[in-house]
Amino acid sequence: GENVEQHPSTLSVQEGDSAVIKCTYSDSASNYFPWYKQELGKRPQLIIDIRSNVGEKKDQRIAVTLNKTAKHFSLHITETQPEDSAVYFCAASEGFQKLVFGTGTRLLVSP
Amino acid sequence: GAVVSQHPSRVICKSGTSVKIECRSLDFQATTMFWYRQFPKKSLMLMATSNEGSKATYEQGVEKDKFLINHASLTLSTLTVTSAHPEDSSFYICSARDLRTPYNEQFFGPGTRLTVL
Numbered sequence: 282g283e284n285v286e287q288h289p290s291t292l293s294v295q296e297g298d299s300a301v302i303k304c305t306y307s308d309s310a311s312n313y314f315p316w317y318k319q320e321l322g323k324r325p326q327l328i329i330d331i332r333s334n335v336g337e338k339k340d341q342r343i344a345v346t347l348n349k350t351a352k353h354f355s356l357h358i359t360e361t362q363p364e365d366s367a368v369y370f371c372a373a374s375e376g377f378q379k380l381v382f383g384t385g386t387r388l389l390v391s392p
Numbered sequence: 393g394a395v396v397s398q399h400p401s402r403v404i405c406k407s408g409t410s411v412k413i414e415c416r417s418l419d420f421q422a423t424t425m426f427w428y429r430q431f432p433k434k435s436l437m438l439m440a441t442s443n444e445g446s447k448a449t450y451e452q453g454v455e456k457d458k459f460l461i462n463h464a465s466l467t468l469s470t471l472t473v474t475s476a477h478p479e480d481s482s483f484y485i486c487s488a489r490d491l492r493t494p495y496n497e498q499f500f501g502p503g504t505r506l507t508v509l
């Protein structure tokens with residue numbers, strides 16, 4: 282089955298800096314890669330996603346890149362703000378199948 | 393986006409009792425819902441896939457007789473933790489797949505924190 286690894290587990294940046302979180306997946310059949318943001322005690326919220334027919338997708342300060350050959354994808358947050366502090370999870374799935382989540386990255390943005 | 397609710401948000405029960413958690417899709421029909429368990433500072437662990445009108449599909453290592461799932465309608469799935477024990481204490485989150493979205497996006501409920509004394 283699919284296995285998703287995520288790094289780093291924690292990431293501390295200063296406000297205004299960029300943050301990059303990386304994930305690798307094992308199943309070459311996976312073709313959907315969403316990213317979720319989860320604040321303490323709250324539900325995961327989808328922030329951006331990408332399908333395997335696209336190499337990059339951007340939404341304001343957030344972007345995701347995908348390298349199908351290497352089987353890895355990354356989340357890029359630019360101009361970080363304190364409200365970006367949360368736990369971020371990557372995930373992978375094949376079509377409409379179940380999502381397999383990464384282990385999570387705790388992002389702390391200091392003012 | 394679509395709205396998914398969960399009830400109750402918190403529950404405390406005695407060891408040996410059963411607890412039912414409801415997951416509802418409020419503004420869309422969901423033929424497929426998912427149940428996750430999340431330990432503190434850990435990732436979401438998929439427990440089972442709930443399919444409307446058929447039996448749930450459980451992940452390896454999840455006891456189906458302990459975690460009973462019923463998906464009797466297109467807007468409601470329930471998870472019953474039977475004969476709960478302290479080790480069942482956790483944060484349980486459901487999600488529902490919205491087929492109206494381009495990628496059949498999963499929307500998550502707010503979660504239920506279960507504490508078994």
